[in-house]
Amino acid sequence: MNYRHLYHAGNFADVFKHLSLILLVESLQRKPKPFCYLETHAGKGLYDLHSVESQKTKEFHSGITKLWSLRSVTAVPEVVTTYLSLVRHWNSSRELRIYPGSPCLVKMLLREADRMLLYELHPQEVQELQQVFLKDKQVVIHHENGYQALKACLPPLERRGLVLIDPSFETPTEFDDVLTGLKYAYQRWQTGIYVLWYPIKARSEVLRFHRHLSTLGMEKILVAELCLYPDDIASRLNGAGLVILNPPWQFKEQLESLLPWLRRQFTGGEGGKEEVRWLVK
Numbered sequence: 001m002n003y004r005h006l007y008h009a010g011n012f013a014d015v016f017k018h019l020s021l022i023l024l025v026e027s028l029q030r031k032p033k034p035f036c037y038l039e040t041h042a043g044k045g046l047y048d049l050h051s052v053e054s055q056k057t058k059e060f061h062s063g064i065t066k067l068w069s070l071r072s073v074t075a076v077p078e079v080v081t082t083y084l085s086l087v088r089h090w091n092s093s094r095e096l097r098i099y100p101g102s103p104c105l106v107k108m109l110l111r112e113a114d115r116m117l118l119y120e121l122h123p124q125e126v127q128e129l130q131q132v133f134l135k136d137k138q139v140v141i142h143h144e145n146g147y148q149a150l151k152a153c154l155p156p157l158e159r160r161g162l163v164l165i166d167p168s169f170e171t172p173t174e175f176d177d178v179l180t181g182l183k184y185a186y187q188r189w190q191t192g193i194y195v196l197w198y199p200i201k202a203r204s205e206v207l208r209f210h211r212h213l214s215t216l217g218m219e220k221i222l223v224a225e226l227c228l229y230p231d232d233i234a235s236r237l238n239g240a241g242l243v244i245l246n247p248p249w250q251f252k253e254q255l256e257s258l259l260p261w262l263r264r265q266f267t268g269g270e271g272g273k274e275e276v277r278w279l280v281k
């Protein structure tokens, strides 16, 4: 396992994913009934953007830096204001240094009765994650393969919840692994909300993935993509996509309004594209 998210934390793809997660958690919280948040590939929780790794790639400049430096927060979408206030929580000064990953962002939104289950396989990452949530009884961390969680934890006791599958796509079989995992999870629990993050490099790879996904018998599959570059150079992260199974009411409309704004912040208005569409409905 060579992948370390520290090289990528806070990049445009992370920001897109984290804003979408906040919208999904907020929609689950419209009802008082508690829910379970399960993350199969949790990472280490907090990322120091001054670290050698982050400074080597400076990928965070493509994402969080662009929002952090917005002069006025009056004209930004509401979810961005929420997101920035969560990121600010980890940064005591005006300077941005710590980027909170998905477990930290979602944890700050949870209500007392909501529950969080995190899976992470990398020994060092999981150790750091455990430090972040030390003595926090609301969070249970497993040092295990996240795909096992889709067998072991579903359906959750609450019968309400959100599952984030956010693999590192280190191996050529990851798209297939994800499809197998999703298929299995869906068989066990058809009403859960599932979010899957995927990289957009070569379009042909994404088309193949979508084709397979649409044949799995799932009823409501939404796809949202944000590309900063044309998807014709396979060695570059041209964009990022999310597959959302069973998206909540109005989530599609929320993304349709958020993504053009977000792309403009990231590209300065030039180039790129976004799309939100039903793959299966």
Ligand SMILES: C[S@@+](CC[C@H](N)C(=O)[O-])C[C@H]1O[C@@H](n2cnc3c(N)ncnc32)[C@H](O)[C@@H]1O
Residues within 6 Å of the ligand: 001, 003, 004, 005, 014, 017, 040, 041, 042, 043, 044, 045, 100, 101, 102, 103, 119, 120, 121, 122, 125, 144, 145, 146, 147, 166, 167, 168
């Ligand atoms: C993209 S990062 C997660 C980032 C995190 N979800 C966030 O948004 O802050 C993917 C993580 O998955 C871990 N990982 C890779 N394969 C795994 C597996 N089979 N099960 C659990 N974790 C895995 C990696 O060590 C890495 O920390």
